Each structure stands twice: as structure tokens, then as C-alpha cells.
Amino acid sequence: MKSLAKFACLLSVVAMPALEAVPAHADDSNFFVRFGSGTIMPSEGAKITAGGAPIDGGTIRLKNHTTGTIEFGYNFTPNLSASFTGGYPPTIDIYGGGVLAGLGRLGGMTYGPATLTAQYRFTDFGKFQPYVGAGPLFMFVFDNKDGAMSDVKVKPALGAAIQVGFDYMVTEKWGIYVDFKKSYLRTKATGSLGGAPVSADVRLDPAVIGAGLTFRF
Numbered sequence: 001m002k003s004l005a006k007f008a009c010l011l012s013v014v015a016m017p018a019l020e021a022v023p024a025h026a027d028d029s030n031f032f033v034r035f036g037s038g039t040i041m042p043s044e045g046a047k048i049t050a051g052g053a054p055i056d057g058g059t060i061r062l063k064n065h066t067t068g069t070i071e072f073g074y075n076f077t078p079n080l081s082a083s084f085t086g087g088y089p090p091t092i093d094i095y096g097g098g099v100l101a102g103l104g105r106l107g108g109m110t111y112g113p114a115t116l117t118a119q120y121r122f123t124d125f126g127k128f129q130p131y132v133g134a135g136p137l138f139m140f141v142f143d144n145k146d147g148a149m150s151d152v153k154v155k156p157a158l159g160a161a162i163q164v165g166f167d168y169m170v171t172e173k174w175g176i177y178v179d180f181k182k183s184y185l186r187t188k189a190t191g192s193l194g195g196a197p198v199s200a201d202v203r204l205d206p207a208v209i210g211a212g213l214t215f216r217f
């Protein structure tokens with residue numbers, strides 16, 4: 001967690017002087033907020049060891065889940081913006097997969113997803129305003145839950161995300177948005193299964209489809 005905080009601070013220190021040098025565009029609606037919901041679809045997998053020995057064919061499974069999202073951003077020019085997206089921390093179950101499927105629910109966690117992206121907006125289509133973006137992804141873990149495994153601990157992680165979406169502005173201030181993010185995220189998890197220490201290198205790589213309202217001010 002400390003390393004994530006240090007990274008975020010370093011990113012802001014490096015980025016802010018450059019961003020301040022970019023003039024805002026002429027109108028006074030430079031800030032924007034998007035609020036809606038996002039469906040998180042993991043592309044998960046894991047390499048698992050128990051007692052130091054690899055469990056061949058053992059992996060994990062996660063279900064798709066939906067949570068509320070909010071995104072705050074600033075338009076530095078008509079084409080360039082940056083935003084921070086966060087979600088209400090969902091609680092998800094972690095199931096055994098492959099040869100571990102018979103164990104059912106291995107454990108669970110409550111986590112907070114967040115992304116910081118720079119975006120390029122295309123402004124040649126009137127009310128329809130598509131954009132692309134990229135930046136770091138943060139996963140904060142607030143709670144771990146035991147299941148078939150005990151002492152489950154999933155570590156916070158840092159990854160990368162790419163983004164594509166659009167706003168359709170019904171008025172100058174209000175509109176609707178559709179957003180898609182694909183993230184690349186790895187983490188580590190530990191626990192105990194039948195008294196044997198278990199560790200896993202976990203791939204999450206979620207895709208997130210979101211939609212909702214856009215407000216500019």
C-alpha cells in the first residue's frame with residue numbers, strides 16, 4: 001500500500017507542472033464528472049503452490065460483478081483531459097478452478113478499483129464526442145475473507161489500463177456516456193489449506209463496461 005501511495009504522489013509531482021503549462025479552453029466548463037455503474041469482468045488465472053509444491057491444473061475463478069462508479073476530470077484543452085475514476089468497493093468471492101474446483105469458495109475480498117488516465121477527445125462530431133485514454137490502475141484491498149482456505153490475504157496491486165468511450169452531450173452541461181476500460185493487473189495471494197501454506201501469483205486483467213451521466217461545470 002505504501003508503494004502505491006508513493007507512486008501516486010510521484011506521478012502527481014511529475015505531471016502537475018506539465019499540466020499547468022497547458023492552457024484551458026475558452027469556455028468555463030473545464031471540469032467534468034461522470035457517475036453511473038460499471039460491470040467488472042475479470043480475465044483471471046493463477047499459478048498456485050501448496051507447501052512449496054506447484055498445484056498443476058489448479059487455478060481460481062471470479063464472477064463478473066457490478067458496482068457504482070464516479071469519475072472526476074479536467075479538460076486542459078478541447079482535446080486533452082485527465083481524469084480519476086473510482087468505484088464503490090465491491091466484495092467478491094474467489095472460487096477454486098481446475099483441479100481445485102471441488103473446494104468451492106476459497107475465500108473473498110473487498111477491494112477498491114481506481115484508474116488515473118490521460119485522454120484524447122475527438123471534437124469533430126458535434127454532440128457525439130468519442131475519446132481514448134491510458135494510465136495506471138490501482139487496486140486497494142480493504143478486507144480479506146476466509147473460505148476453504150484460512151488466513152487469506154490478497155495484496156494491493158498496481159497495473160495499467162487503456163480506455164475508449166464517448167460522451168453524447170444532450171445540453172452544454174449534461175450528457176450520457178459509455179466507457180470501456182481494459183486493465184492489466186497482477187497480484188499475489190497467500191493463505192493456508194489443510195494446514196499447508198498456499199501462495200498464488202494471480203492474474204486479474206479485468207475489463208470494465210460502464211455507462212451513466214456526464215456533467216460539465
